[in-house]
Amino acid sequence: MTEAKKIRVLAAKPGLDGHDRGIKVICAALRDAGMEVVYTGLRQTPEQIVAAAVQEDVDVIAMSCLSGAHSYLFPRVMEILKDKQIADILVLGGGIIPDEDLPALKANGIAEIFRPGTDTNDIVKFIQDHVRRN
Amino acid sequence: MDDWEKLKELKVKYDAQVEKVLKKFPERRPEFVNTSGIPIHRVYTPLQMQDFDYAEKLGMPGQYPFTRAVQPTAYRGRFWTMRQYAGFGTAEETNKRYHFLLKSGQTGLSVAFDLPTQIGYDSDHELARGEVGKVGVAIDSLWDMERLFAGIPLDQVSTSMTINSPCAVILAMYLAVAEKQGVPFSQLRGTVQNDILKEYPARGTYIFGPRRSMRLITDIFAYCTKEVPQWNTISISGYHIREAGSTAVQEVAFTLANGIAYVEAAIQAGLKVDEFAPRLSFFFNSHNDFLEEVAKFRAARRLWAKIMKERFGAQDPRSQMLRFHTQTAGCTLTAQQPLNNIMRVAFQAMAAVLGGTQSLHTNSFDEALALPSEQAVQVALRTQQVIAYETAVCDTVDPLAGSYYIEYLTDQIEARAQDYIDQIDRLGGAVAAIEKGFIQKEIQDSAYRYQREIEKGDRIIVGLNKFQVKEEAKPADLLKVDPAVGDRQVARLKELKATRDNSAVQTALAELKSAAEGDLNLMPPILKAVKSLATLGEICDTLRAVWGEYEATAFV
Numbered sequence: 001m002t003e004a005k006k007i008r009v010l011a012a013k014p015g016l017d018g019h020d021r022g023i024k025v026i027c028a029a030l031r032d033a034g035m036e037v038v039y040t041g042l043r044q045t046p047e048q049i050v051a052a053a054v055q056e057d058v059d060v061i062a063m064s065c066l067s068g069a070h071s072y073l074f075p076r077v078m079e080i081l082k083d084k085q086i087a088d089i090l091v092l093g094g095g096i097i098p099d100e101d102l103p104a105l106k107a108n109g110i111a112e113i114f115r116p117g118t119d120t121n122d123i124v125k126f127i128q129d130h131v132r133r134n
Numbered sequence: 135m136d137d138w139e140k141l142k143e144l145k146v147k148y149d150a151q152v153e154k155v156l157k158k159f160p161e162r163r164p165e166f167v168n169t170s171g172i173p174i175h176r177v178y179t180p181l182q183m184q185d186f187d188y189a190e191k192l193g194m195p196g197q198y199p200f201t202r203a204v205q206p207t208a209y210r211g212r213f214w215t216m217r218q219y220a221g222f223g224t225a226e227e228t229n230k231r232y233h234f235l236l237k238s239g240q241t242g243l244s245v246a247f248d249l250p251t252q253i254g255y256d257s258d259h260e261l262a263r264g265e266v267g268k269v270g271v272a273i274d275s276l277w278d279m280e281r282l283f284a285g286i287p288l289d290q291v292s293t294s295m296t297i298n299s300p301c302a303v304i305l306a307m308y309l310a311v312a313e314k315q316g317v318p319f320s321q322l323r324g325t326v327q328n329d330i331l332k333e334y335p336a337r338g339t340y341i342f343g344p345r346r347s348m349r350l351i352t353d354i355f356a357y358c359t360k361e362v363p364q365w366n367t368i369s370i371s372g373y374h375i376r377e378a379g380s381t382a383v384q385e386v387a388f389t390l391a392n393g394i395a396y397v398e399a400a401i402q403a404g405l406k407v408d409e410f411a412p413r414l415s416f417f418f419n420s421h422n423d424f425l426e427e428v429a430k431f432r433a434a435r436r437l438w439a440k441i442m443k444e445r446f447g448a449q450d451p452r453s454q455m456l457r458f459h460t461q462t463a464g465c466t467l468t469a470q471q472p473l474n475n476i477m478r479v480a481f482q483a484m485a486a487v488l489g490g491t492q493s494l495h496t497n498s499f500d501e502a503l504a505l506p507s508e509q510a511v512q513v514a515l516r517t518q519q520v521i522a523y524e525t526a527v528c529d530t531v532d533p534l535a536g537s538y539y540i541e542y543l544t545d546q547i548e549a550r551a552q553d554y555i556d557q558i559d560r561l562g563g564a565v566a567a568i569e570k571g572f573i574q575k576e577i578q579d580s581a582y583r584y585q586r587e588i589e590k591g592d593r594i595i596v597g598l599n600k601f602q603v604k605e606e607a608k609p610a611d612l613l614k615v616d617p618a619v620g621d622r623q624v625a626r627l628k629e630l631k632a633t634r635d636n637s638a639v640q641t642a643l644a645e646l647k648s649a650a651e652g653d654l655n656l657m658p659p660i661l662k663a664v665k666s667l668a669t670l671g672e673i674c675d676t677l678r679a680v681w682g683e684y685e686a687t688a689f690v
Contacts, residue, residue, distance in 0.1 A: 016249035016265050018338015021378045021465070021581050027690050028582045041688035042338050043253075045261065067249055068505070068615065072264025098504055098612060116469040116502045117598050119589050 007035045007131055008058040012049045013042045014077065017067035022094060026062060029120035035127070046076040053089060059131050062123075065095040075108040082109075088132045094118070141181055152176065168426055169584065170383040172546045178538030186541065191436070195531040197451075199439040201432050201544070202532040203490045204455040209528035215493035216518045217294060219461065221246030221271035222505055223619045225281035228271040232286060234508065238515055242324075242493060244294040245282070246270035247304070252339040254300040254674030257623035267619035269505075270296075274627055275669045279307040280314065289317040293324035294369070294459065294493075299341040301328040302350050303673050306661040309362070325366035325415055325459070328354055331392040331564055332371050334686070335573040336378040341674060343684045344565050350656060351396060352403040355410045357657035366415040368396060369459060375573075376419035377465050379581020382430045383547055385419060387554030388564075388573055390438055394555070395564040397446055407446050411453035420482040420489075421463040427482070428534055429543035431458070431489025437548050460486035461495040467502040471597035472609055475499035480517050487521055488534055494518055504612040571689035578690070627669065634667040642666040643676050650680040 011027050013020060020042060027037045038056045040049060053061050065073055074093050081089065093105060094114040102113055112126055166174040175182075193199055196206030205211065218235055220243075221228045232243055247270040250262035256274045257266045266272050273279055288311065297304040305326050312322055330347040333340040340347070351368065358367045372380075372389035380388065393414065400410050418434065420427050438456035442448040462482035467475045476499045483496045496514040498506030506514070522528060534540045561567045568574070587593035594600045642663040649659045663673050 016253055016255075016261060016339075017269075018249075018333070019377075020338065024578050024690055025379075025582050025585045028578070029585075037690075039688050039690045041686050043261070043686075067265055068268035069249075069264035071617075096502065096504070098614075099608065116467075120585065121589060 007060065007127060008056065009035050009037045009060040009062055009127070010040065010049070010053045010056055010058040011037055012040045012044055012052070012061060012063045013065070014044050014046055014049055014063055014073040015065055015067060015069045016043055017065050017069070017095075018042055019066040020064070022066070023062070023064040026064075026094070026120060026123060030062075030124060030127070033124040035124075046073060046080055049077055050080045050084065050086075054084070054086070058089065060090045060092065060127055062092045062094070065093070065097075068096070070095055070097055071101055071104070074105055074110055078108045078110065090127065090131050092123070092126070138181070138184065141179065145179065145181060148177070168382075168423055169580075170381040170426065170547065170550065172383075172426075172543065172550070175542075178542055180538065182542055183538060191541070191545075192535060198443065198454060199436040200455055201436040202535055204435065204457055204492075206531075208490060208531040209487075209522075210531065213522045213528060214487065214491050214518075215242040215292065216240050216515060216522075217242040217244045217459070217493045217495055218511060218515055219244040219246050219296065219495050220511070221248075222269075222613070223267040223271065223615050224622055225271055225273065225278045227619075229282055229284050229286075231508075231511075232282075235511070235515070236286070236291070238512060239519065240515060242292045242294065243286070244495060245296065247295075247297055248272045249339065251304075251670060252297060252300070254303070254341050254670060254678075256627055256669050256671030257620060258627050259671060263620070266623050267615050272619065272623045273304065273307070273670060274623060275630055275667055276307050276310050276664055277626065277630060277667070278623075279304075279311050283308075283311050287317070288312045288315055289321040291323075294327075295324070296327045298327050298330050298333055298337075298339055299347060299350075300670060300674050301326050302354055302657060302660050303664065303670050305354065306657065306664040309661060310665050319362045320364065322362055323364045325369050326354070327371060327417070328368040329371045329392065329417075331395060331568060332374055332389070334568045334684075335388075335577060336374040337371075340684045340686070341678065342681050344568065346681045348396075348399045348565075349403075352400045352405070353656045355400050355413075356403065356405060357655055358413065359405070359409050361657075363413075365413065366457075367410065367413045369415050369417045370396065371417040373417050373419045373461055375577060376421060376463065378577050379465075379584060380577045381580050382421065382423070382426050383550040384554065384576055384580060386430060386434045386437065386547060387551035387558075388577075389416065389418070390434065390441065390551065391555050391558045391564040391567070393438065394441060394445070397442075398563070401446070407442075407448045408450040408453050411442060411446070411448050412450060412455075415492075416456055416458035418458050418460050418486075418491075419463050420460050420486040420491075422466050422478065422482065424481055424485050425534075425540060426543055426547075427485035428488045429540050430547055431460075431486070431491065432532075432535075432540075433544045433547035433551065434458070435490070436544070437551060457492045459493040459495070460489075460491040462486070462497045464497055464501060467497060467499070468595060468598050469502040471603060471606060472499050472503060474597050475502070476513060476517070479514060480521075483517055484521055484525070484527070487527060488532075490532060500609050500612060503609070505615065507609070507611045507613045509611060510609070571687065574689040630667060630669070638666040639663070639668045639672070642668055643672060646673065646676050647680060650677055
């Protein structure tokens with residue numbers, strides 16, 4: 001009966017990075033896969049992203065950062081979510097993210113990191129398999 | 135005419151032959167169309183060029199419409215400027231990279247600034263956290279700029295600076311450094327990007343709205359025309375439009391449409407076209423479709439020459455010349471099997487050279503993984519040197535001219551770009567087209583189409599969706615920016631504010647504020663503020679207080 005409810009995703013650009021080709025392509029792919037996608041636009045603070053996620057009642061936050069600031073920005077979003085005791089949102093990251101940064105990001109609770117060359121179908125599948133919904 | 139008849143006979147025979155062959159050996163695809171939507175025929179012959187008017191379409195190198203080259207001898211005189219975009223961490227670290235590049239035979243500098251600098255924030259701003267020194271060098275004040283160019287005499291190099299919304303401030307800092315070095319402004323050579331219009335649909339480092347920003351741009355045109363006559367006052371950039379996903383045709387069309395908007399704004403501000411137009415320059419991408427790219431550069435040159443002559447009545451040939459920098463396409467680099475990127479970059483660089491670029495940046499093979507390491511940068515620079523010194527493609531001007539296919543593509547790209555420009559004119563020009571989201575939508579649609587083609591396997595990217603390997607060797611020695619760079623910048627800002635004459639700063643900022651409220655040229659008060667050691671953030675905040683900030687609408 002809840003089948004009609006679509007997965008809701010907040011696509012977000014934290015920080016000052018202006019590379020939005022990737023996130024916009026992902027928005028289009030997720031929509032084509034039947035999800036509802038809200039895109040924040042550029043230059044969002046971690047606080048704004050969490051606030052938008054709450055307001056839009058999303059199941060997933062998908063963040064993209066290609067400026068190298070991910071190590072500060074992604075964990076900061078997780079910290080705010082934790083402060084607000086929000087545990088049911090699946091958080092994903094993407095961008096130019098070196099191998100050695102992956103363990104720390106995942107330890108922070110980022111479910112998966114998608115890097116250059118990822119097939120958007122893999123992202124769709126990951127979300128469908130891991131979304132935390134009742 | 136006999137010749138045409140003969141040729142037609144040959145073609146009939148050929149077609150019959152093809153028909154037979156196709157029955158046994160079908161072609162790889164039912165039809166061939168490039169990413170710009172241009173149909174690619176099986177073979178090109180003089181039959182397609184029966185009406186081709188050499189003088190009108192090509193002319194001689196250095197002559198209108200400059201299809202073949204802007205300069206009569208092209209690379210027989212001098213190679214292009216080899217200019218690697220570089221900057222990271224603090225001014226000292228970047229200065230060291232510049233000395234390395236100059237020692238390696240690079241012939242011009244190209245400064246990459248970090249994002250806070252590009253968006254007019256000091257390193258201690260809340261939004262700068264995590265970003266300081268990451269994608270470029272952090273510049274907060276004249277102090278940093280002096281360190282950036284330490285030991286580099288500014289009358290000996292040409293410097294390109296990728297700076298847009300706070301361009302006037304960074305240019306003023308450069309002028310102040312020159313002054314300290316005792317170099318007269320008239321001897322300075324270089325380029326500022328100063329191209330705000332592509333920031334809204336493609337690059338994202340805007341501060342003010344498009345109409346306010348246009349004033350800063352025309353103020354720079356007016357100031358430099360008088361004071362810094364050898365400086366290229368803008369680099370109208372298709373590069374980022376292409377990186378954001380556009381096709382080659384869209385890259386030419388949207389870039390030249392932006393160019394038209396700048397020329398119109400400058401004329402409206404009271405400048406004469408032949409005064410400022412010779413200092414306009416361009417910046418294009420060089421992508422994977424080798425021959426389309428060569429044709430693209432030629433088409434852009436011809437189209438711009440016509441626009442300047444016919445639309446704006448420019449008389450000075452230098453106003454009609456499209457001079458451009460090229461960078462190979464960062465978006466074509468793969469994180470998978472990164473060494474393959476060396477080949478991609480080489481082909482793209484060769485296309486830029488065959489297209490007649492004035493300067494070139496070749497990407498480093500490790501850039502889908504991190505900022506480039508010193509070794510990767512050296513390979514990239516060597517790629518240019520191999521093209522220049524070993525391949526002999528530079529020994530005659532525009533060597534691909536007259537190829538039936540190249541001229542077909544050149545015509546097609548020009549015509550299709552012109553269609554877009556007409557469409558943008560009908561929307562009210564580039565600024566209006568951006569405000570309406572037209573450009574954004576066009577680019578996004580192309581980007582999505584490209585991605586789907588890859589995912590469906592219609593487009594093969596070697597090492598990504600074909601010829602993959604399981605265990606990949608990652609290049610060693612990726613560059614890592616020291617995370618303490620932010621702390622160092624913040625400490626330096628504290629020191630600056632504690633030791634400078636703060637009342638002189640306040641006076642200079644107050645003068646700037648009243649200039650911004652009126653319509654005086656802003657360069658002199660900005661230069662004064664910079665010399666008083668006002669920071670980039672303080673200067674931009676002064677302008678923000680008067681003009682407000684751009685509120686982006688996301689069109690998705």
